[in-house]
Amino acid sequence: MKLDNLYIKDDTRNPTLSFKDRASAVGIAKAKELKKDVIVASSTGNAASSISGFAASAGIKNYIFVPKTAPEAKVTQLLVFGSTVFLVDGTYDEAFELCFKAAERFGWYNRSCAINPYLVEGKKTVAFEILEQLNFKVPDYVVMAVGDGCSISGAYKGFVEFYKLGLVDKIPKMIGVQSEKSNPVTRAFNKNTYEFDYIPPTTIADSISVGIPRNGIKALKAVAESGGFMIDVSDEEIIESIRILASNSGIFGEPAGVTGFAGVRKLKKLGLLKKEDIVVTVVTGSGLKDLKTAQ
Incomplete structure (x- = not known):
């Protein structure tokens, strides 16, 4: 069975090649409005390179906290943009805590999505664009990768707003996809709880x-309120999806970038999607952000 109506929203075409640019544009605008001299972020890579590029364009000093395991291409982006980079000898969760404490102590403006309330206003624009590009025909399903949970909850907010404005007649079911080697939101969803147990992520x-999703509760609410659900894919399915997506669409995604597509493939295989x-x-x-995995 083939899917007759599968659409790929390609956010690799944004200024620093990721979805996170939607949030960073708003974050930098608010930093300028609030007359902040320094902006900081913790990230596994994309949010960091995004805020780094936007800060460079606005002339704002920035400090970036990333785990030392972050892909070389992402760290290179940070350095080229002129950021001060702290490679944290630990996980993303530890980098997040260090960034949060530093921002609090020194009064820096914190770009981190789960802390900064404005960034969701940037992320929700993906929903606006999807609806506009489909001539306001609402998808049955919107399938997105989930890490901290900021992106899927941001997209859901956009769909809800257009629904409340009367511009569309329904809200799509939000399907969250995680790697089975980093799946705290899926585990919580399956247990019907808003509490997250920590297992070190290895995806x-x-x-x-x-390990601990900073916007996990919002992600769970987005999935549940829309009538959707969570699903896991293996790292092998993610890697395979990089090649399949690129060779069939011309879109080269990084591992997390294609995780949603890997989820679609799994949903189709499990018979959870109808042809129409x-x-x-x-x-x-x-995919240019992590060439080693693709290779």
Whole structure:
């Protein structure tokens, strides 16, 4: 069975090649409005390179905290943009805590999605664009990779707003996809709880390699309220999806970037999608950011 209505939303074409540019544009605008001299971020890579590029364009000093295991290409972006980079000898969760404490102590403006309330206003624009590009025909399913949970909850907010404005007649079911080697949101969803138990993440999809999801509750609400669900894919399925997506669409995604697409493939294999369903998945980051995995 083939899917007649599968759409790929390609966010690798944003200024620093990732979905995170939507949030960073708003974050930098607010930093300028609030007359902040320094902006900081913790990230597995994409949010960091995004805020780094936007800060460079606005002339704002920035400090970036990333785990030392972050892909070389992402760290290179940071250095080229002129950021001060702290390679943290630990996980993303530890980098997040260090960034948060430093921002609090020195009064820096914190770009981190789960802390900064404005960034969701940037992320929700993906929903606006999806609806506009489909001539306001609402997809049956929107399938997105989940790490901290900021992106899927941001997209859901956009769909809800258009629904409340009367511009569309329904909200798509939000399907969250995690690597089975980093799946705290899936585990919580399956247990019907808003509490997250910590298991060290080991997935090759660094952008969604999260032990404690900082916006996990919002992600769970987005999935549940829309009538959707969570699903896991293996790292092998993610790697295979890089090649399949690129060779069939010309879109080269990084591991986390194609995790949503890997989820669509799994949903299809499990018979959870009908041939006529309108399905949208978002490719959230360029494969050029992690060439080693693709190789």
